Amino acid sequence: MSVGERLDDEDTVVMSLKLYNTLKKKREEFVPLEEGKVGIYVCGITAYDVCHIGHARSAVVFDVIYRYLKYKGYDVTYIKNFTDVDDKIIGKAIAEGTDIATISERYIKEHNEDMDRLGVARPTVTPRATENIKGMIRLIDTLMERGLAYVVNGDVYYSVEKFAGYGKLSGRGLDDMMAGARIDIDEKKKNPYDFVLWKASKEGEPWWSSPWGNGRPGWHIECSVMSQRFLGDTFDIHGGGEDLIFPHHENEIAQSEGATGKPFANYWMHNGFIKIDSEKMSKSLGNTLTIKQTLVAYHPEVVRFFILQRHYKSYIDFSDAAMAEARMGMERVYAALKGIKDARGEEADLSDLSEKDLDKEDEIVFEKVRTLPDRFTEAMDDDFNTPMALGYIFDIVRVINSYLPAKESPFTRGMLFTLSEARERIREAGKVLGLFLEDPDDYFAKDQEREVRKAGLDEEEIERLITERRQARDAKDWGRADEIRDLLVGKGIILKDTPTATTWKIG
């Protein structure tokens, strides 16, 4: 069996990965350049500010793509850059009276913290623009030699009219764009859409020496250089937010293909945006939400779940209500995982369980559970359909929930084996999605702690009241017990009475 294929039990079924290629505007079968290997480049952040949930979406989406490609058995090289020289970084450095390295270092560190908390795996390499200036100068030089770039007063511009394929990614021709141009006419440029490759430095700005004088790179050249450096002239997948399609990715193609004469990336993938309360998130609207703010209010897996419940290409609408729903959904899965955990008990050694332990009823459940990996793969092979993959996980959750409470402790070996299988299969899919990876008790403990903090409640006071209610109930003093219950409900606390204890949660 070769990589990228799975063989079914009976007949040979080639399950190939299909993905939507922005370049072709259609879904295509994914065929890597080199069998068994994938090179993927995703545009990273400009390190001038803390990351917002839009960054989180892009990071989580491509994290899942990266993990899934590895799950399929590919040897994946995943490159995500940091832009650490740029107008905004320079502006901030000047404002703070420091240098750009201090600024970019600070926000790269913040970014990495955010990613770690979101459970986003580190890419294979995270190159920085300033480490690749020489490569940029070489690439610009090649573009000059090929007649695709020109110099004006120490600035170097790319001449878009000289590149025949300009507009092929964004699907717009230069003529179309000129018709409704909303851009400023810059006298220095031959065409308004020409973009800067190298900028002559102004007083007080960082600079590197170049054949065109002291300056710094333009906004687009770094990605052409870093992708080529780590993945070669042509590579498999290039990703980023949909806003980058034009001009950034269009310009990358012009730079790279203009210089090498070879195709740049074979597949282009773009994630959709996050809106907040149905509005576009932007600094001008003042409705940006940072990852750190989001994680104060929600468990990182709830954030991931929220993102993965929608297909990566469509926009998603962030709101407290939507996040509350995501939290409820996560709770459902974790509740099932807790049921499995509790059934198994802490101590028991279950390593010698096998299919031989299954009775007829166990077998029916076991067979359903065992279909999860194939169904998960089917969904993910279909342009990374994470909503469908999650739907399949919920199907298994329902199967287990129906099976579990019907049983009385002690559990038979066959039941324990079936439950173990369910847990493992959910965990296997969860590892790709970055979900359901916590111990259920830890998950609920953290969730409760977070909710208590958000509601500004006093946990000890709640516990004291619950104990008092417990005592009242034991004494069959229903009046007092209900009085306390009403008090707690008034604070948003939901009591969970079981025969042996009362626990609680915030609803």
Added chain:
RNA sequence: GGCGGCAUAGCCAAGUGGCUAAGGCAGCGGUCUGCAAAACCGUUAUUCACCGGUUCGAGUCCGGUUGCCGCCUCCA
């Protein structure tokens, strides 16, 4: 003005020509309970914005209408 996307139950959301239109949330019914709640189970779209067309067959393809949205400027 140019380019592109989307419209599926109360809400969110899969579905890209053919079994009974996934799944989640909310709602309703049931189990449980001192009564509740929580949890679990069951249930909730003869129908996919509207009109026409292609086809043996369309939510899925084509044309039109309406309504939202994105990009064209740094932006994930």
